[in-house]
Amino acid sequence: MNPLAIIGRATLALIRTAGALAIFSVRGLMAALAPPWYLDQLRAQLLRIGFFSLPVVGLTAVFTGAALALNIYTGGSRFNAEQFVPDIVVLGITRELGPVLASLMLAGRVSAAMAAEIGAMRVTEQIDALKTLSTDPFRFLVAPRVTAAVICVPLLVLVADIIGVFGGYAVSTQTLGFNGATYIRNTMNFVTNWDVISGLIKAAVFGYIIALMGCYHGYNSRRGAQGVGRATTNAVVSAAILIFAANYVLTTLFV
Amino acid sequence: MADTPKISLRGVYKSFGSNHVLRGIDLDLAAGRSLVIIGGSGMGKSVLLKCILGLMHPDKGTICIDNEKVNGLSGRKQAKVMAKFGMLFQGGALFDSLTVWENVAFRLLYADGMKRKQAREHAIAALAQVNLEADTALLRPAELSGGMQKRVGLARAIVARPQIMFFDEPTTGLDPITADVINNLIRRQVSALGATAISITHDMVSARKIADEIAMLYEGKIIWRGPAKDVDHSGNPYVEQFVTGSETGPIKVMAG
Ligand SMILES: Nc1ncnc2c1ncn2[C@@H]1O[C@H](COP(=O)(O)OP(=O)(O)OP(=O)(O)O)[C@@H](O)[C@H]1O
Ligand SMILES: [Mg+2]
Numbered sequence: 478m479n480p481l482a483i484i485g486r487a488t489l490a491l492i493r494t495a496g497a498l499a500i501f502s503v504r505g506l507m508a509a510l511a512p513p514w515y516l517d518q519l520r521a522q523l524l525r526i527g528f529f530s531l532p533v534v535g536l537t538a539v540f541t542g543a544a545l546a547l548n549i550y551t552g553g554s555r556f557n558a559e560q561f562v563p564d565i566v567v568l569g570i571t572r573e574l575g576p577v578l579a580s581l582m583l584a585g586r587v588s589a590a591m592a593a594e595i596g597a598m599r600v601t602e603q604i605d606a607l608k609t610l611s612t613d614p615f616r617f618l619v620a621p622r623v624t625a626a627v628i629c630v631p632l633l634v635l636v637a638d639i640i641g642v643f644g645g646y647a648v649s650t651q652t653l654g655f656n657g658a659t660y661i662r663n664t665m666n667f668v669t670n671w672d673v674i675s676g677l678i679k680a681a682v683f684g685y686i687i688a689l690m691g692c693y694h695g696y697n698s699r700r701g702a703q704g705v706g707r708a709t710t711n712a713v714v715s716a717a718i719l720i721f722a723a724n725y726v727l728t729t730l731f732v
Numbered sequence: 733m734a735d736t737p738k739i740s741l742r743g744v745y746k747s748f749g750s751n752h753v754l755r756g757i758d759l760d761l762a763a764g765r766s767l768v769i770i771g772g773s774g775m776g777k778s779v780l781l782k783c784i785l786g787l788m789h790p791d792k793g794t795i796c797i798d799n800e801k802v803n804g805l806s807g808r809k810q811a812k813v814m815a816k817f818g819m820l821f822q823g824g825a826l827f828d829s830l831t832v833w834e835n836v837a838f839r840l841l842y843a844d845g846m847k848r849k850q851a852r853e854h855a856i857a858a859l860a861q862v863n864l865e866a867d868t869a870l871l872r873p874a875e876l877s878g879g880m881q882k883r884v885g886l887a888r889a890i891v892a893r894p895q896i897m898f899f900d901e902p903t904t905g906l907d908p909i910t911a912d913v914i915n916n917l918i919r920r921q922v923s924a925l926g927a928t929a930i931s932i933t934h935d936m937v938s939a940r941k942i943a944d945e946i947a948m949l950y951e952g953k954i955i956w957r958g959p960a961k962d963v964d965h966s967g968n969p970y971v972e973q974f975v976t977g978s979e980t981g982p983i984k985v986m987a988g
Contacts, residue, residue, distance in 0.1 A: 515842065594829075598827075601823060601825060602821050602823055602825040603825050603826070603827055603828075605782070605785075605787045605821070605825065606819070606821060606825035606826075606827070607827075608785075608786075608787060608810070608811075608814060609785055609787070609814055609817055609818075609819040610814070610838050610839045610842070610843060610888075611811040611812075611814045611815050611839060611843035612811070612838070612839075612842050612843055613807065613811065617842070
């Protein structure tokens with residue numbers, strides 16, 4: 478095999494995917510922004526993405542906050558800076574770990590579910606059936622999911638911020654000997670609105686990525702159960718990678 | 733004045749890679765007529781219906797509904813053309829997240845914006861037409877047998893009284909009595925309501941009952957077409973073999 482041909486083919490495939498994804502996301506966005514909206518579908522997705530993800534996000538946050546506090550304490554104690562634990566914990570959680578870890582967990586939970594559901598609809602011709610019933614699948618399937626994710630993920634991350642800080646607080650007061658009131662006061666004095674808001678902006682972008690990857694891979698799945706399985710895996714992996722990449726880009730903008 | 737056909741296809745080609753499924757289909761169907769398409773498994777009957785519906789895009793050729801070219805439409809324009817159609821998919825294609833009655837009433841609820849109570853009455857009436865009790869209305873498609881799913885799909889196809897109805901194997905998987913109910917139902921849609929229908933079936937009993945005309949698809953072309961009563965003495969060896977279900981004849985049973 479000619480190596481140039483292999484590189485060329487891979488490049489073309491990449492460009493083709495990027496193009497297809499761009500068209501898909503524009504169509505999804507247009508469907509989300511202009512009526513008709515299927516509000517009952519949106520409500521169902523808000524419940525599914527938002528409410529039922531709370532346990533996953535909460536558990537992720539509390540353990541992350543606790544572990545973060547321990548690590549910062551260890552690091553800080555090397556140059557007598559243990560008192561900065563509350564500050565670094567809240568900064569780390571709100572700006573970085575809250576949005577990124579919560580979104581990664583949601584990529585596993587939500588992207589996978591969307592890809593599997595829409596993929597199954599594709600291979601059983603339900604998407605074709607939608608079209609014959611004069612209903613645009615982008616409006617009926619994609620738009621509610623994208624909208625719900627963009628609304629829910631920031632809210633979930635806000636919850637994760639609070640629970641994550643609490644995790645740090647709990648371990649600091651229980652095992653590291655911090656005074657509870659001082660810990661809270663330090664946290665509140667240190668954290669800025671922008672720390673929180675920039676994290677929530679990230680979360681909205683990640684929410685878009687999560688829903689888009691789930692819908693895109695599901696919508697384009699082929700070849701029966703095997704194709705749906707592949708779509709599910711691809712949705713999770715690509716959502717996770719795009720979250721990391723977007724996180725880097727947004728962080729460079731927000732510092 | 734010559735009637736313009738309701739559905740008109742000219743030189744429609746469709747391939748999947750090297751699999752040349754449709755190889756130049758010409759077909760006209762007048763309004764209020766019922767056409768049955770017969771042909772071997774994998775010959776492209778379902779693909780033909782999907783091309784007419786715009787769910788698949790033909791590689792070549794034009795498809796007109798009411799004299800208006802419909803292939804290549806998208807978005808709102810396509811949705812508007814779809815309002816003329818009712819389609820029963822071969823596999824049912826019911827929405828498994830919705831109940832049976834919501835499936836049947838889907839167009840009324842989501843495309844026409846009908847109130848739920850009223851849409852539900854329409855759905856239950858359509859279910860009765862396909863011999864399904866009102867208490868199936870609240871079940872989910874996964875709780876139904878294959879034949880029941882087919883009938884729910886049929887109810888969904890006819891509930892909004894479309895001008896054009898496509899039935900992909902409406903009676904496969906049904907017992908002979910229910911199949912007869914369905915045959916009569918399809919016949920009535922055409923004779924009493926003036927719908928234009930294309931049905932696909934392998935069941936010659938059903939074909940004779942439903943059809944005004946029968947067409948046979950073979951190797952990507954319509955090789956025979958005629959009034960339903962002529963199908964038994966078509967003079968076409970392919971049709972004769974298909975109708976009598978014989979292993980010997982011009983149609984190769986196993987290639988190679
Ligand atoms: N989405 C697709 N991608 C690739 N090939 C396809 C696709 N859909 C159909 N085909 C191919 O097109 C051919 C015709 O398929 P089609 O479903 O129209 O057959 P059919 O005449 O309806 O058969 P049956 O009576 O068994 O339903 C088959 O060879 C099939 O493999
Ligand atoms: Mg078929």
